[in-house]
Amino acid sequence: VGRKRGGRSFGGHSEQENTLNQLLVEMDGFNTTTNVVVLAATNRVDILDQALLRPGRFDRQIFVPAPDIKGRASIFKVHLKPLKTLLDKADLARKMAALTPGFTGADIANVCNEAALIAARDLNESIIMK
Numbered sequence: 001v002g003r004k005r006g007g008r009s010f011g012g013h014s015e016q017e018n019t020l021n022q023l024l025v026e027m028d029g030f031n032t033t034t035n036v037v038v039l040a041a042t043n044r045v046d047i048l049d050q051a052l053l054r055p056g057r058f059d060r061q062i063f064v065p066a067p068d069i070k071g072r073a074s075i076f077k078v079h080l081k082p083l084k085t086l087l088d089k090a091d092l093a094r095k096m097a098a099l100t101p102g103f104t105g106a107d108i109a110n111v112c113n114e115a116a117l118i119a120a121r122d123l124n125e126s127i128i129m130k
Contacts, residue, residue, distance in 0.1 A: 002040070002048045020049060027057050066104050072097035075105050079112035084119075084126040092129065 005017050030036050040058055042048065052058050067075060076093035085092065100108065115127040 002042070002052050004047055004049045005051075020052075024051055024057070030056075066102050069097045069101070072100055072103060072108060075108045076112070079109050083112060083116055085128070086126055087129060095129070 001016065001019050001023060003016065003020075005020065027038065030038075038058070045061070053061075073093045073096075076096050077089065080089045080093055096108075096111070100111065103111070119125075119127045
């Protein structure tokens with residue numbers, strides 16, 4: 001929705017620009033007494049339309065880095081919990097965290113989902129570490 005505008009509009013781009021324009025109009029309607037907070041997140045701040053970042057709109061940015069090894073281990077524990085494995089899940093979470101520097105929570109969820117899919121494809125009853 002917030003991609004930089006400009007250039008020719010083909011296909012869905014015109015609708016995307018219309019949506020962005022409407023969002024900007026709506027955000028301009030807020031004032032300090034409306035008690036409305038609008039939050040947004042992106043992994044690509046570099047392609048945001050600058051109109052979104054001007055004062056009064058999304059003028060405050062908080063950088064949230066990818067999790068450190070301890071954070072990755074915690075995220076692995078969450079995503080490993082519903083999966084069947086004969087391995088110790090806490091130990092597996094620590095090992096996987098060490099192997100995945102720079103991974104985000106979404107990346108870790110994908111790793112766990114892929115492990116489950118591979119186990120199912122290989123007709124294994126549980127996930128294993130290769």
